[in-house]
Structure formats: C-alpha cells, structure tokens
Amino acid sequence: MEWRDQGILLNVRRHGETSAIIDMFTEEHGRHAGVVRGGTSRKIAPILQPGAQLDVTWRARLEDHIGSFTVEPLRSRAAAVMGSRLALAGLNAVSGLLLFCLPEREAHRGLYRRTEQLMDLLGQDDLWPLAYLRWEMALLEEVGFGLDFSACAVTGATEGLEFVSPRTGRAVSREGAGEWLDRLLPLPECLLGRGGAPDEQILQGFELTGYFLREKLAQEMHKPLPEARQRFVDRFSRSVVPR
Amino acid sequence: MSSTRDIDALIEMMAKLPGLGPRSARRAVLHLIRKRALLLSPLADLMVQVAATARECLNCGNVGTSDICDICASEKRANGELCVVEDVADLWAMERAGVFKGRYHVLGGTLSALDAVGPEELRIPKLIDRVATENVSEVILALNATVDGQTTAHYIADQLEGAVRLTSLAQGVPIGGELDYLDDGTISAALNARKDI
Numbered sequence: 001m002e003w004r005d006q007g008i009l010l011n012v013r014r015h016g017e018t019s020a021i022i023d024m025f026t027e028e029h030g031r032h033a034g035v036v037r038g039g040t041s042r043k044i045a046p047i048l049q050p051g052a053q054l055d056v057t058w059r060a061r062l063e064d065h066i067g068s069f070t071v072e073p074l075r076s077r078a079a080a081v082m083g084s085r086l087a088l089a090g091l092n093a094v095s096g097l098l099l100f101c102l103p104e105r106e107a108h109r110g111l112y113r114r115t116e117q118l119m120d121l122l123g124q125d126d127l128w129p130l131a132y133l134r135w136e137m138a139l140l141e142e143v144g145f146g147l148d149f150s151a152c153a154v155t156g157a158t159e160g161l162e163f164v165s166p167r168t169g170r171a172v173s174r175e176g177a178g179e180w181l182d183r184l185l186p187l188p189e190c191l192l193g194r195g196g197a198p199d200e201q202i203l204q205g206f207e208l209t210g211y212f213l214r215e216k217l218a219q220e221m222h223k224p225l226p227e228a229r230q231r232f233v234d235r236f237s238r239s240v241v242p243r
Numbered sequence: 244m245s246s247t248r249d250i251d252a253l254i255e256m257m258a259k260l261p262g263l264g265p266r267s268a269r270r271a272v273l274h275l276i277r278k279r280a281l282l283l284s285p286l287a288d289l290m291v292q293v294a295a296t297a298r299e300c301l302n303c304g305n306v307g308t309s310d311i312c313d314i315c316a317s318e319k320r321a322n323g324e325l326c327v328v329e330d331v332a333d334l335w336a337m338e339r340a341g342v343f344k345g346r347y348h349v350l351g352g353t354l355s356a357l358d359a360v361g362p363e364e365l366r367i368p369k370l371i372d373r374v375a376t377e378n379v380s381e382v383i384l385a386l387n388a389t390v391d392g393q394t395t396a397h398y399i400a401d402q403l404e405g406a407v408r409l410t411s412l413a414q415g416v417p418i419g420g421e422l423d424y425l426d427d428g429t430i431s432a433a434l435n436a437r438k439d440i
Contacts (some may be wrong), residue, residue, distance in 0.1 A: 013358075017261055017262065025305060045427060050390045073427070076426060078428045079428035079435075080431075082388065082393050082428075082432065085400075085401070085436070089394070089397075092390070092394055103280055231398075235401075
C-alpha cells in the first residue's frame, strides 16, 4: 500500500528512541497516523512541529497497518506562532478539536481546505479569531451538528434573527422566541455576515459554538472537549478585556 | 537449567536502556564480564548505592542523592535568577554550559491537552510558590523551541505576569550552523531576533 498527499501535522508522539508517530490531516485521506523513522533526529524534529504543512508518502504492507510516513516540509508555521500567545493557543485548539472529533482515514475535503486557509492566517491576530469562529461552524457542520441561520425555525422569517435554539441549532427571531426567550442562545450578528465583527460578538460566537461542541459533539463522543479550546477562548477574552 | 541464565537476564535488562539494543547490550555485558574487577563490580556497587539514595529534589525537581539538591542548597546560587527547564536532562545541559549561576526549576514535561498533561501534572504550582517565597527577581523560561514547549512557556508567563521579570531564551542560528541547512522556522526566528553589530 502506498499513497502520497499533502496535509497538516496535528500531533507528534515519540515512538521508541528515534521514531515518532504523527497524526496528519490530509486532503484525500483525512486524519491519518503513521510512523516517521528517525522522527526525533535533529534533522527531522524541527520539521515535525504541529501546524506544519507537509508532503507525505505513506507506506504499509497492509492497509490496516499503522504504516510509515516519509515527510517533506512545504511550509513551517511554527515560527509564525511561537511569539504570539493567541496564535499558539489557536493552533492548539484547532489541532485538539480535529484530533478529538475526526474519525481516522475518512476524507473531509471541505473541512481540510478551510483548515489550511485558517492555518495560513495564523499570526494575523486581527483576522484570526473570526476566521477561527467560522471554522468551528464548519467543523460542527462536518460532524453533523451544523447550525442553520437561514430563517427563523418558528416563523420562517429571514429578518430579525437574534437567537439560536440550543436543541436544533436553528436561528430564531425575537417574534418567534415567545416564552422560550430565556432558554435561547444569543446569535451574534457577525455570524449572519452583517456589519463588522467586534471582539465582543466573536466572544459571543465562541459561547454559541462552544455550547454545541460541548453539549452535542462531546456528549456524542462520550469524552470532554480538549482543554486547548477553552484555553484559546480564555486567551482571546483576556485580550479583549485586559486584566 | 541454562548456565547463562543470569547473564541472559542482565543482557535483557541492559537492552532496555536508551541507546542499546539486544546486540549492543550483549557486547556491553561481555565487556563488563571481561573487566569484572575494573568495571562490573564497581558498577554494580554504584548502582545499588544510587538505587538506594537517588531522589528528586523537593524544591526544584533535579535528581540528586539528598532531599534538597546541591544547587538549591548553595547560597552562591541564590542570586534571584530562576531558570525553568522541561526536564533534568535540560538542567544538566545548562550546567554543562557553565554560564548560568542561578537556580533551576524542573517542570517534568510540557502541557499537552492531547496527552492530558495539565498544570497540576507539572510542577507549575510549586514554581508559582517558589517565585512568591524565594525572593526571585527573574524567571528565565528555558523551554524547548517546540509548539508544546512554547505553549507551556506562555501559560507560565500568564500565571506569573506582573509578579516577576520574565525572559525566554533567544531562538536562531546555532553556533556552527550553516544557513543552507536550517529549516524555514529557524531562519525566520533568527531574522526576527536580529541585532546590531
């Protein structure tokens, strides 16, 4: 068995004295693990940093073997994130969530392309939080918990959407909210593509996606969300409201 | 019963050491047996002794043979500088360089959400406690220039912000390094940290 693809490195674990097991997120083969021989060497270890864009060739005798990767670096993103607390926290959140929820060896081409675009924005702290929020929406969509803001779930109206139903993930207008108003989640305007995206709205967006990640996805997976996601949100909220 | 059972068991144990496999362990054991008086017996004595006395320093996490290591016990090293390293091997590397004259704090790893390593699993609470009680003027975060290392450094910086001066090691071209062989990230970091000459 052999294939070649490009992808984003999500995680590295030591394997024995000289090798490493890496988790890649590739376009055609989805999330895929494999051994990199000599992966802890001085030559290869700097390449194997989470977030790196790699060209990988995977080989194994049988398809269900873990197999081994040979890697060629395409783009290193480590240098862009090392100096920025927010970027580093963001990189960890993206890697953590992908490892948390994506099944192995299943292609998610749309999500892959969005992830690559998001990773390329790392270090641009003014653009990144909104891009990350939209990426979390895409992730929820990909794993079957997509949010629908096209029309009010109660009245069918397409204007005046202010809330989201925590049960269905569909938008609800103020008129449609009725007696359930206090149980609905606020829908920030930036997710409707209207106006700018002030940090307060982005934070509100993180609360919204966080609810569905925690209460729907994590419940389904029977494990808690990776801490890296909350660390990123905390980091971002501290930059919005300085201590 | 095989007459070489004990030797085989020794080879098996030696083969578990880092850098050794079954073949090299066999060679090492054969060498030890040939130099029994000069190497094997003293080595066995020392191993028994170290097994009985080796422990982690209660203060910094360094490995020594007493509850408080020599570095923590030395008054000369109490100059207000505290160097935070990932593990004992890093501390030894710093000591080999012989340029740092302060004290250390060994974390015992790096934060990793994926491997469920949180601040409590590391010695971060103890570090915060030391900064508060040991008259520390500067904390040098000498953590590895990896994503995990820098994530941990930023986490510690968040915890200690405002309490003490925080610095980290520079990143860039190693001594004897050739630009042609450096990865993009290192070149980028070196360029960002350029200085006047």
